[in-house]
Amino acid sequence: SQQGEEDPQALSIQEGENATMNCSYKTSINNLQWYRQNSGRGLVHLILIRSNEREKHSGRLRVTLDTSKKSSSLLITASRAADTASYFCATSASGSRLTFGEGTQLTVNP
Amino acid sequence: DADVTQTPRNRITKTGKRIMLECSQTKGHDRMYWYRQDPGLGLRLIYYSFDVKDINKGEISDGYSVSRQAQAKFSLSLESAIPNQTALYFCATSDLRGTEQYFGPGTRLTVT
Numbered sequence: 001s002q003q004g005e006e007d008p009q010a011l012s013i014q015e016g017e018n019a020t021m022n023c024s025y026k027t028s029i030n031n032l033q034w035y036r037q038n039s040g041r042g043l044v045h046l047i048l049i050r051s052n053e054r055e056k057h058s059g060r061l062r063v064t065l066d067t068s069k070k071s072s073s074l075l076i077t078a079s080r081a082a083d084t085a086s087y088f089c090a091t092s093a094s095g096s097r098l099t100f101g102e103g104t105q106l107t108v109n110p
Numbered sequence: 111d112a113d114v115t116q117t118p119r120n121r122i123t124k125t126g127k128r129i130m131l132e133c134s135q136t137k138g139h140d141r142m143y144w145y146r147q148d149p150g151l152g153l154r155l156i157y158y159s160f161d162v163k164d165i166n167k168g169e170i171s172d173g174y175s176v177s178r179q180a181q182a183k184f185s186l187s188l189e190s191a192i193p194n195q196t197a198l199y200f201c202a203t204s205d206l207r208g209t210e211q212y213f214g215p216g217t218r219l220t221v222t
Contacts, residue, residue, distance in 0.1 A: 103152055
């Protein structure tokens with residue numbers, strides 16, 4: 001079964017607004033990663049947060065991790081039409097195996 | 111040139127046929143992975159390899175086999191394709207730290 005569950009499944013916003021996506025997982029992890037997928041293409045790594053970190057920033061991305069609630073959120077600030085894509089969280093419990101969530105489809109309307 | 115390449119990009123085949131999907135990488139990574147993606151189900155791990163002599167089953171290995179011909183090449187085979195193997199297949203690589211994974215562009219496989 002999938003480790004991660006993402007919420008919402010789909011999100012539609014206007015350009016310039018912020019987008020927040022959430023991920024919940026079931027077991028202890030070493031790290032949690034977020035990936036982006038443009039329609040029908042390969043995934044691209046966005047950001048990694050380790051289990052001992054609570055917040056991380058990269059450009060317009062902000063990721064938080066709450067290990068007590070087994071949840072993470074990805075915030076994209078000042079969204080652009082080019083941010084339209086599917087976003088996946090992936091957890092790593094040991095080694096390098098990743099378990100992916102089902103993804104959030106983000107649509108940013110110009 | 112892309113760091114992780116997959117061939118073919120699209121393939122239509124009939125039930126019962128044997129098919130091989132190939133993956134090559136120029137990143138020099140030891141670790142390679144095969145995933146399948148179905149609509150609404152995210153990515154699921156089929157097989158992974160930490161080096162040429164190491165092959166491991168993933169979450170959904172039944173009906174699939176793999177071959178790690180060299181550090182740079184990792185092939186996925188469907189011995190006898192069936193329609194529910196219709197999916198998007200991705201190859202990925204990572205270095206020894208095993209953190210970030212780098213994905214190929216995917217192979218869209220349709221089994222009729």
